[in-house]
Amino acid sequence: MNQIDLTLYLVLDPDLCGGLENMVETARIAAQHGATVVQLRAPNQKKRWWLQAARQLKAVLDPLHVPLIINDHIDIALAVDAAGVHVGQADLPPDAVRTLIGRHKILGLSTSNAEQLAAVPLDIVDYIGVGPVYPTGTKPDASPVIGLAECARLMRAKACPAVAIGGIKPGMAAPLIAAGVDGVAVVSAICGQPDPAIATRQLLDEITGARS
Amino acid sequence: MNQIDLTLYLVLDPDLCGGLENMVETARIAAQHGATVVQLRAPNQKKRWWLQAARQLKAVLDPLHVPLIINDHIDIALAVDAAGVHVGQADLPPDAVRTLIGRHKILGLSTSNAEQLAAVPLDIVDYIGVGPVYPTGTKPDASPVIGLAECARLMRAKACPAVAIGGIKPGMAAPLIAAGVDGVAVVSAICGQPDPAIATRQLLDEITGARS
Numbered sequence: 376m377n378q379i380d381l382t383l384y385l386v387l388d389p390d391l392c393g394g395l396e397n398m399v400e401t402a403r404i405a406a407q408h409g410a411t412v413v414q415l416r417a418p419n420q421k422k423r424w425w426l427q428a429a430r431q432l433k434a435v436l437d438p439l440h441v442p443l444i445i446n447d448h449i450d451i452a453l454a455v456d457a458a459g460v461h462v463g464q465a466d467l468p469p470d471a472v473r474t475l476i477g478r479h480k481i482l483g484l485s486t487s488n489a490e491q492l493a494a495v496p497l498d499i500v501d502y503i504g505v506g507p508v509y510p511t512g513t514k515p516d517a518s519p520v521i522g523l524a525e526c527a528r529l530m531r532a533k534a535c536p537a538v539a540i541g542g543i544k545p546g547m548a549a550p551l552i553a554a555g556v557d558g559v560a561v562v563s564a565i566c567g568q569p570d571p572a573i574a575t576r577q578l579l580d581e582i583t584g585a586r587s
Numbered sequence: 588m589n590q591i592d593l594t595l596y597l598v599l600d601p602d603l604c605g606g607l608e609n610m611v612e613t614a615r616i617a618a619q620h621g622a623t624v625v626q627l628r629a630p631n632q633k634k635r636w637w638l639q640a641a642r643q644l645k646a647v648l649d650p651l652h653v654p655l656i657i658n659d660h661i662d663i664a665l666a667v668d669a670a671g672v673h674v675g676q677a678d679l680p681p682d683a684v685r686t687l688i689g690r691h692k693i694l695g696l697s698t699s700n701a702e703q704l705a706a707v708p709l710d711i712v713d714y715i716g717v718g719p720v721y722p723t724g725t726k727p728d729a730s731p732v733i734g735l736a737e738c739a740r741l742m743r744a745k746a747c748p749a750v751a752i753g754g755i756k757p758g759m760a761a762p763l764i765a766a767g768v769d770g771v772a773v774v775s776a777i778c779g780q781p782d783p784a785i786a787t788r789q790l791l792d793e794i795t796g797a798r799s
Contacts, residue, residue, distance in 0.1 A: 421677040422659060447634060450661035454683050465633040471666050 377481045377501045379442065379459070380411040381538040381558030383579050386446075388513050389417050389428070391566040399431045404571045406441040409579035411558070414461055416446035429455040442481060449475045459483065461504065464491060469499045485540075487518035489529060497534055504560060505529055507541025508551065513562040517541065523550055530555030545577050549585035558582070589693045589713045591654065591671070592623040593750040593770030595791050598658075599644075600725050601629050603778040607636070611643045616783045618653040621791035623770070626673055628658035641667040654693060661687045671695065673716065676703060681711045697752075699730035701741060709746055716772060717741055719753025720763065725774040729753065735762055742767030757789050761797035770794070 385405045392398035402413050413436055415429055429443065429451050436443050442458030445451050449472055452460045459481025462472055469484055476482065485504040486492045495503055507517045508526050521529070526539055539551045540560035548559045559582060568574040597617045604610035614625050625648055627641055641655065641663050648655050654670030657663050661684055664672045671693025674684055681696055688694065697716040698704045707715055719729045720738050733741070738751055751763045752772035760771045771794055780786040 422674075422679045423677050426679055426683060448660075448662065450665075450679065450687060453662075453687055454679065462634075465635050467634045467638055467662065467666065471638060475662060475665055 376535070377459070377479065379481050379483075379502055379536065381502055381536055381556075381560075382411040382582055383409055383575065384412040384414065384538050384540075384558050384560035385410040385565050385575075386414045386416050386513075386540070386560055386562045387432075388562050388566045389420065391513065391563055393567065395424070395428050395431070398428065398566070399435055401566055401571050402432050403435045403439075405565050405575045406436055406439040408572045408575040410441060410565070410575055412442055412444060414444040414446055414560075416461075416562075418447070422448070422451065425451045426454055429457060433457065444481060444483065452476065452480065459501070461485070469496050473499045483538075486529075487521060489532065492529055492532060495535065500535060502536040502538060502557075503533070504540050505533075505537050505556065506539055506560075508539050509542030509547065511540075511542040511562070514541075523554060526551065526556070527554035545574070545581060548578055548581045552582055552585035588747070589671070589691065591693050591695075591714055591748065593714060593748055593768075593772075594623040594794055595621055595787065596624040596626065596750050596752075596770050596772035597622040597777050597787075598626045598628050598725075598752070598772055598774045600774050600778045601632065601640070603725065603775055605779065607640050607643070610640065610778070611647055613778055613783050614644055615647045615651075617777050617787045618648055618651045620784045620787040622653060622777070622787055624654055624656060626656040626658055626772075627663075628673075630659070634660070634663065637663045638666055641669060645669065656693060656695065664688065664692065671713070673697070681708050685711045695750075698741075699733060701744065704741055704744060707747065712747060714748040714750060714769075715745070716752050717745075717749050717768065718751055718772075720751050721754030721759065723752075723754040723774070726753075735766060738763065738768070739766035757786070757793065760790055760793045764794055764797035 389398045392401045444459045445457045461483040463485040481501045483502045484500045536557045538558045538560045539556040565574045601610045604613045656671045657669045673695035675697040693713045695714045696712045748769045750770045750772045751768040
């Protein structure tokens with residue numbers, strides 16, 4: 376399997392960031408201050424925007440050795456040679472994705488219940504997202520909220536690296552690490568924050584503190 | 588360049604057809620009765636739906652030797668080994684698409700004015716769409732209507748095969764062929780019609796009549 380450091384996983388939202396340029400700058404700041412992965416997620420944007428955004432993000436993230444993950448659009452990931460892709464349950468199925476991306480790109484899959492977790496093809500998927508743990512405003516079509524206790528229960532059965540996602544704010548990361556996740560994914564806790572550097576460092580401190 | 592018979596080009600709309608199953612049946616009937624190309628276009632659908640739809644369409648169209656063209660999503664075209672792809676001006680640019688699909692898949696590009704027509708990379712693109720010629724209800728984000736006279740003017744400068752699109756109904760195809768297009772693309776003139784076989788044959792008769 377491909378290795379990925381899920382510790383602090385930033386999912387970009389171009390609207391929350393205030394457009395493409397600010398989004399790329401947010402990614403740069405977050406990566407410099409401790410984000411270990413950056414995902415581009417922009418369901419309302421056309422592919423030409425995606426290509427431009429992904430290229431700019433890669434130019435910023437590659438020198439910092441932070442992998443760029445592309446949500447949903449495998450064609451964009453291939454076009455920019457991104458480090459990996461992330462798909463949901465209604466996106467291309469993992470086997471089809473793996474065929475398209477080859478062995479060496481990271482493949483993540485969203486899961487939100489025990490049934491989906493049990494169905495993860497462990498020889499194909501490198502990590503899973505688990506959530507939404509808390510109510511989220513950044514994904515209108517999100518699955519029902521699972522909560523901390525259910526997240527902990529799901530983690531007891533996990534067989535691959537897992538990152539928690541959904542409405543996670545400062546102060547909520549430590550209990551998730553204690554619940555067994557390998558990292559925490561955030562959107563609005565960094566995107567659109569007055570100081571993304573401080574926001575990133577605060578989350579990272581909380582996660583590393585919870586691990587020690 | 589890759590050859591494509593643009594004579595009667597069906598662009599599928601799953602909603603107009605009444606869902607996936609009816610859409611595949613519409614494609615089958617149209618291909619049996621003279622449609623020379625079928626494009627899957629479904630901007631509101633998720634990729635898992637796309638994959639299922641494209642696989643079913645390919646199973647129906649391959650035995651009839653009618654090429655399946657995938658709109659926008661190169662990953663889907665690669666996953667099902669479709670005959671080609673069609674992109675608009677806001678989708679992935681032709682050079683990026685060609686790199687992803689290789690030499691032998693058909694690549695179509697939408698154009699709607701002289702500037703876009705002049706910018707078509709003729710060594711990369713196999714055919715162009717020109718329109719919308721008439722007002723259309725099936726593409727909310729369509730460019731301004733160009734009309735028959737402007738279509739004819741654009742066709743005098745064309746340097747690659749071209750198919751007209753946008754609000755084309757029976758009785759409107761012959762003047763477009765006279766204006767210089769190589770074929771006519773329709774959505775609602777076949778999708779959702781009470782008898783797609785009759786609708787297809789009527790359009791085909793009109794086009795072949797206009798050519799003779």
